[in-house]
Amino acid sequence: MTTRLQAPGFDLRHTLECGQFFRWTRTPDGYYVHVGGLLFAVRQHGDELLVEGAPASFARRFFSLDHDTPLIEERLLHDRRLREAVEVYRGLRILRQDPWECTVAFLTSAASNIPRIAANLADIAQAYGRPTARGGFQSFTFPRPDEIGDEEGLRKLRLGFRARYLVEAARLTRAGLLEDLEDLPFEEAREALMVVPGIADKIADCILLYAFGHLNAFPVDTWIRRVMRDMFFQGRKVPDSAIREFASERWGDWAGYAQQYLYIWARERRPVIYRETLAAGAV
């Protein structure tokens, strides 16, 4: 049975493919999405989201259908520097992911890249999750913190130095770390997350933004650092803390959305930047 959700102004492709989430599979007319114990199918027809295999209440929350994106987009479009990115990727939503799975995803993201992160997560699910299927599509659930393997097992999955971090994160999550963040204000939740080895500013901000709905979080990774330097700091090297403060002052409670537009825009502009570099004779 299919659940239909009203989602005006929503863009499913931009939402799933903008680099915030890695457990999706594209099909000819939509996607399979793996999250929690669920494997659901989702496609978009105009202003409607058609979901098979997940309760409506879950899908509404996961896709953040409560976010006031018309307001957010309008405000960000007023920013000259952001306008092009927002116009190209309009309809993108910041998801509300499962906190544990999001933590694992971004712990594995250190010094990696999107295809590899997705492969690492698929390997973890295959090794420690349960088989599951929908509509002939086979997959695996993602292991809970008490089901994920030990360091040796994770290293066999080629997670490298990240294996130890995942083991510690699982232990702290079993002790209630992530549940306790739900009611904390941003700064306190951030401090609490950073007690996990392997989680510092950037990964903490990713988890707070993508799993806890802290839309003021502004994760500064190598792409954001580059585009922010170019756009706002005359290409100068500046500390990440200065970039975060600048974003907070300029975009406030919507800095997280600004970050996501800039991130996907900067990434997909890479070939252009490369050609310009070539033309400048730098290679």
Place this chain on the structure above:
DNA sequence: GGCCAGGTCCAAT
């Protein structure tokens, strides 16, 4: 072969 990848940690300025 060397460098970089959605970083973080630790030691040496």
Place this chain on the structure above:
DNA sequence: ATTGGACATGGC
């Protein structure tokens, strides 16, 4: 307080 290298692995 800031900076360089190490940490595993893969891709170009």
